[in-house]
Amino acid sequence: MLQKRTEDYPPENNRFRFLNKETEAFQVKELPDVPFDIGEMYSGLMPIDEKDPSRALFFVFQPTVGPPTDEIVIWLNGGPGCSSLEGFFQENGRFIWGPGMYSVELNPYSWVNLSNVLWVEQPVGTGFSIGKVTATSEEDVAQDFVKFFKNFQTTFGIKNFKIFVTGESYAGRYVPYISAAMLDEKNKEFYDLSGALTYDPCIGSCDYVQGEVPTLPFVQQNKNVFGLNDTFMAQIEELDKKCGYAEYRDKWMHFPPAGQQPPTFFNYSSDADLACDIFDIVINAGYAVNPCSNVYEITTMCPIPADVLGFPTDIAYSYRGQPIYFNRTDVKKAMHAPLDINWAECSGPVFIGDGGPMQEGDLSLDPIQHVLPQVIEATNRVLVANGDLDMIVLTNGTLLSIQNMTWNGKMGFQTQPSKPIIITLPDLQYGQAFIDNGIGGLDNPMGTMGVQHYERGLMWAQTALSGHMEPQYQPRSSYRHLQWLLGHIQTL
Known part of the structure; x- marks a missing residue:
């Protein structure tokens, strides 16, 4: 439900559901070089502690363009610091300006079609986002x-909304810890x-189990993409055995699991560890074949x-020699962003200290040890996905x-994931603007687009032909993931 809006501040033509005296300062009326009616949109800095404005997180909030709904999807990128x-x-925003695109376009697979969406720059x-970096753990990040x-929520008059926390990459740590902190409230x-x-998430041993151990099979499966010669392949195959990765896979990649991994x-x-760094050895070799090689999307x-x-x-990689979009003064002013911050897609540090996962100072346990199970058991609605080209x-x-x-x-999945994800019919709940633009006629069947598996509240999605940023590389598959999360569909 919404808190009652004051009589003297009605929404503009009933279009702007969240507009009130407190939110007017956050309203975004237009964005430079975005030639569309952006509708209802808000952004700016929101204090972590209302008594201390020196520490605040920057956000963008887009209410749904579909039927009004009392739910909110939170999106977090990873990094840490991205x-x-x-x-x-x-x-997954309402409009996109992706790499290689000459100008911004409406996004037919925007998550705003399905729900209210909040993007937050954190920690x-x-x-x-502004303020002194104080976090030494995911617990600190979650409390902020x-x-x-x-x-x-207080500012925007929101209460009793269903909340869905989502994100990718290092947000594989943020999402479970923040979700668990909400449950603890x-x-x-x-x-x-x-x-x-959470997409392509750091949920376990990010460098060893999610990096080094599966590298060789990944390179073998994509040999034609990497283009590495037989001599090099023989060398890393030998290193894979010598460093114990082959034995690790043989012992622990089982359904049901063989037991607790060490x-x-x-x-x-x-x-000694650097000598076994197959992951970086392959990446460096790949640059010799393809100087534009990209670990986020290998093709x-x-x-x-x-x-x-x-x-x-x-x-x-600047765009036509122009400043980065979010570093433009006109964009900062339109979005109520600090004019004195030199925005970068990834920055930091966001943790103090060092020695944690990925040497970033994050001292918390891996999510699989406690918080991710807590979230699954409380909601029975958690999706973990990974892109096959990541x-x-x-x-x-x-x-x-x-x-x-x-x-x-x-422990673990009891049976090996095998059920295909087959996209045969249009998935979008078309809005009138979508129909008017004629995009619906281009929305053809895609066929088998991955593997799905559901057990005990956890949905696994292996996404075909997708790199690291799944809503970017396979937006239609990602759209279906959100439909499942929101309870609109029961299988992918």
């Missing part, structure tokens, strides 16, 4: 977020967590398309991590 404005502008140290989110009025979704950690300051070839967000570097987080590594997790009374 901006959720990437998700907003190049993945502090990310994007436009739940405080911010309550302030956001035991307050359905502001924290009615109803499900979670603790693992890859030490980048250890000469990327030269030339690298210009990117309006300047990833991976604003010098080499090398930064490998599909079999994510599956291995799931096989090392206990939830709802059992």
